[in-house]
Amino acid sequence: MTGVYRKRERGAALLSILMIVAVMSIAALAAVESLGRSVALARLSDERSQILWAAHSAEAVASQSVLQVETLGRQAFGKPAVFPLERGVIVAALSDDSNCFNLNSLGGDAGGPAAHDIYKRLLVHSGILPGDAQRLADTAADWIDGDEETRAYGAEADTYRRRPVPYRTSNRLMENISELRAVEGYEPGILRRISENICVRPDTNQPALNIETLKHSNAPLLAALLSEVLTLEEAEVIIRGRPVSGWGSVGAFLGLDTISQIAPESLNEAILSVRSGYVRLDADISVGSAREKIALIYKTDTPGSAILVERRMGAF
Numbered sequence: 001m002t003g004v005y006r007k008r009e010r011g012a013a014l015l016s017i018l019m020i021v022a023v024m025s026i027a028a029l030a031a032v033e034s035l036g037r038s039v040a041l042a043r044l045s046d047e048r049s050q051i052l053w054a055a056h057s058a059e060a061v062a063s064q065s066v067l068q069v070e071t072l073g074r075q076a077f078g079k080p081a082v083f084p085l086e087r088g089v090i091v092a093a094l095s096d097d098s099n100c101f102n103l104n105s106l107g108g109d110a111g112g113p114a115a116h117d118i119y120k121r122l123l124v125h126s127g128i129l130p131g132d133a134q135r136l137a138d139t140a141a142d143w144i145d146g147d148e149e150t151r152a153y154g155a156e157a158d159t160y161r162r163r164p165v166p167y168r169t170s171n172r173l174m175e176n177i178s179e180l181r182a183v184e185g186y187e188p189g190i191l192r193r194i195s196e197n198i199c200v201r202p203d204t205n206q207p208a209l210n211i212e213t214l215k216h217s218n219a220p221l222l223a224a225l226l227s228e229v230l231t232l233e234e235a236e237v238i239i240r241g242r243p244v245s246g247w248g249s250v251g252a253f254l255g256l257d258t259i260s261q262i263a264p265e266s267l268n269e270a271i272l273s274v275r276s277g278y279v280r281l282d283a284d285i286s287v288g289s290a291r292e293k294i295a296l297i298y299k300t301d302t303p304g305s306a307i308l309v310e311r312r313m314g315a316f
């Protein structure tokens with residue numbers, strides 16, 4: 001019997017030792033995992049920090065590059081430049097950002113009824129029914145203008161107070177184009193139709209279009225801004241027919257058959273330009289496993305000057 005007890009005691013002791021070893025192994029594993037997570041977090045934090053520094057560098061380089069647009073013209077656009085970093089890379093490209101309707105022109109004395117009519121034309125040329133265009137123009141103008149008087153088809157604070165999460169109209173110029181999502185009627189389907197031809201500028205002036213960089217998708221914009229008698233189809237033909245080297249001057253553009261037939265009082269000549277009033281720099285920054293996109297928008301309508309007016313970071 002004594003031998004049997006001794007065997008059982010030895011078995012129990014062995015089991016205890018095995019359990020202690022198992023618990024210690026689990027604890028060690030947890031400690032290693034925790035250390036691994038800390039190292040990964042520290043690395044991520046370091047990479048994010050380097051991304052921010054790289055973004056500052058990109059901004060410094062951009063302000064100089066943007067000034068070159070004045071001499072290089074269209075040649076400065078579209079070609080990505082690669083800037084190597086110690087553990088990553090910045091890929092940056094310039095593009096013209098002049099060709100869009102400034103929504104904030106709806107809120108200024110300079111815009112007035114003319115800006116409202118132009119915007120309605122842009123919406124209709126973008127495939128939106130005239131009745132809906134009237135409503136969308138009214139709600140956007142109410143959102144931006146400083147008063148609380150609701151336009152015929154508009155929306156002021158009363159409309160937004162009734163929403164599940166109530167809010168008020170901004171009653172001031174838009175800071176960012178994403179604000180439009182909060183305005184009555186601007187559903188995703190509407191935004192998709194117009195997003196390429198609208199923008200938000202820091203003042204109520206409508207920037208001149210750069211005719212040398214108009215894209216096919218800008219035909220609704222050209223038709224809306226240049227003349228109430230210019231059709232969308234005519235605007236498409238004009239843009240498609242641009243000479244490879246560009247028109248070279250506003251005069252040459254005005255001499256086109258379709259445009260020279262428009263009565264001077266129906267033609268908004270002042271909206272045309274052959275230079276960029278706004279230039280955008282898009283930079284894609286990668287450091288290790290971290291990645292970030294930034295967009296910088298510069299006002300360049302005064303020769304020799306590039307003023308940063310908007311900075312976006314992340315997905316947009």
Ligand SMILES: [Ca+2]
Pocket residue numbers: 141142143144145146147148149156169171
């Ligand atoms: Ca208002």
